[in-house]
Amino acid sequence: MKDSNFLKEMNARSLWHPMTSPGDSLANPPTIITGGQGVRITDVDGHEVVDGVGGLWNVNLGYSCQPVKDAIAAQLDQLPYYSTFRGTSNDAVIQLAEELRSFFEPDGLSRAFFTSGGSDSVETALRLSRQYHKIRGEAARTKFLSLKKGYHGTHMGGASVNGNANFRTMYEPLLAGCSHLPAPYTYRNPFDESDPAKLAQLCLAALEDEIAFQGAGTIAAFIMEPILGAGGVIPPHESFMPGVREICTRNGILLIADEVITAFGRTGSWTGSRHWGVKPDMSCTAKAITNGFFPFGAVMIADGVAEVFERDETGRAVIGHGYTYSGHPVGAAAALACLTETKRLDVVTNAAARGAQMHRGLLALQGKYPLIGDVRGGHGLMHALELVSDRASKAPVDKRTAAAIQQHTYHAGAMIRISGPNIILSPPLVLTAVDVDSILEALDVGLAAATG
Numbered sequence: 001m002k003d004s005n006f007l008k009e010m011n012a013r014s015l016w017h018p019m020t021s022p023g024d025s026l027a028n029p030p031t032i033i034t035g036g037q038g039v040r041i042t043d044v045d046g047h048e049v050v051d052g053v054g055g056l057w058n059v060n061l062g063y064s065c066q067p068v069k070d071a072i073a074a075q076l077d078q079l080p081y082y083s084t085f086r087g088t089s090n091d092a093v094i095q096l097a098e099e100l101r102s103f104f105e106p107d108g109l110s111r112a113f114f115t116s117g118g119s120d121s122v123e124t125a126l127r128l129s130r131q132y133h134k135i136r137g138e139a140a141r142t143k144f145l146s147l148k149k150g151y152h153g154t155h156m157g158g159a160s161v162n163g164n165a166n167f168r169t170m171y172e173p174l175l176a177g178c179s180h181l182p183a184p185y186t187y188r189n190p191f192d193e194s195d196p197a198k199l200a201q202l203c204l205a206a207l208e209d210e211i212a213f214q215g216a217g218t219i220a221a222f223i224m225e226p227i228l229g230a231g232g233v234i235p236p237h238e239s240f241m242p243g244v245r246e247i248c249t250r251n252g253i254l255l256i257a258d259e260v261i262t263a264f265g266r267t268g269s270w271t272g273s274r275h276w277g278v279k280p281d282m283s284c285t286a287k288a289i290t291n292g293f294f295p296f297g298a299v300m301i302a303d304g305v306a307e308v309f310e311r312d313e314t315g316r317a318v319i320g321h322g323y324t325y326s327g328h329p330v331g332a333a334a335a336l337a338c339l340t341e342t343k344r345l346d347v348v349t350n351a352a353a354r355g356a357q358m359h360r361g362l363l364a365l366q367g368k369y370p371l372i373g374d375v376r377g378g379h380g381l382m383h384a385l386e387l388v389s390d391r392a393s394k395a396p397v398d399k400r401t402a403a404a405i406q407q408h409t410y411h412a413g414a415m416i417r418i419s420g421p422n423i424i425l426s427p428p429l430v431l432t433a434v435d436v437d438s439i440l441e442a443l444d445v446g447l448a449a450a451t452g
């Protein structure tokens with residue numbers, strides 16, 4: 001390995017990073033991670049910390065997870081690639097589709113379309129939803145509805161339904177026919193409503209109003225995360241997603257659950273939709289499906305939608321969509337091993353217990369530091385602290401303070417992620433009570449150092 005100075009100096013010379021400017025990368029050398037064991041990562045200078053970010057919401061089983069590594073190695077030896085385009089398949093992906101069918105059975109999802117990641121999964125679901133209506137003879141249903149603050153990846157379709165200007169403005173014009181509705185975000189919303197149940201009803205009323213305005217017969221699908229993640233961890237009231245389901249069904253609109261973060265246990269339930277007792281028409285997955293060890297994803301499809309495609313006699317059900325790596329055998333082998341481990345370790349139980357511990361700890365920190373305006377979470381291991389410079393006005397914290405908190409927390413033993421005014425926590429689901437305490441203690445040190 002090249003030495004630390006070489007790597008820091010060369011990093012941004014020839015490499016552009018996602019989600020920052022090249023100038024920023026040139027000015028600020030990144031933390032260069034060179035090792036990972038269990039729930040801990042080590043940087044190029046030998047500093048080891050608990051990974052409070054879990055890679056990027058994906059390394060749910062930690063960095064060691066030998067069965068997934070072994071499955072990848074064995075599959076590379078046996079069949080490192082074959083396509084699933086018309087006329088060919090591979091043994092690993094067939095087995096995986098059957099396993100996923102049983103995993104998602106309680107969600108009513110029985111068919112899988114494979115992708116290379118979350119943005120691909122979102123794009124696939126949006127496209128298949130338009131096709132579903134065309135097959136059924138409702139070709140005018142082309143529009144999409146989504147939530148402000150929602151994150152659906154960065155492909156052109158995903159960015160179009162994305163609810164955050166950072167991922168949109170520089171890439172406009174985006175897809176026509178996408179409408180964004182207020183999110184059930186109690187800390188800030190246009191209704192000035194802080195009661196979660198009342199806010200859910202107001203957001204549902206806004207949805208009904210938008211459907212009436214656009215005309216139900218022009219709308220293909222509503223896409224939402226069961227708990228909004230990258231937009232700042234916004235768990236809706238328990239009535240919200242069931243309410244969306246009912247409105248969509250009544251109006252012939254497909255409900256796409258974007259479960260790229262929430263599938264496979266993060267919420268303390270096996271899926272986010274199941275957490276709220278909702279059966280979506282399609283579900284987008286990726287990330288933890290392979291524990292982050294191989295770029296892979298799957299769109300899961302409900303019986304009712306699948307049957308429209310499978311029984312078509314018009315010729316309109318040819319899926320003119322797919323990726324070279326759809327159903328990649330190495331990804332499929334990784335996913336098979338990962339599913340087995342995910343179930344064997346019963347990660348939902350730990351996610352729920354450790355999530356509750358984390359939530360209590362974060363609320364205690366809020367009592368200590370006025371710059372923590374809002375603590376969000378309470379459903380498994382996904383949390384955000386929204387930072388403000390003044391609690392009364394809720395003015396967002398300045399970037400320098402947020403960056404300083406991140407740095408000090410890192411030096412004190414935990415990797416955390418800053419996204420806008422939010423600290424986001426999404427650690428591996430296998431972390432222990434001691435690991436949670438380590439993250440909380442490091443945050444305490446970081447907050448004190450940056451604000452004191």
Ligand SMILES: Cc1ncc(COP(=O)(O)O)c(C=O)c1O
Nearest residue numbers: 117118119151152153258260261
């Ligand atoms: C809910 C959601 N959808 C889609 C995506 C995009 O996934 P990817 O970055 O793998 O393309 C993400 C990524 O964080 C996500 O959180």
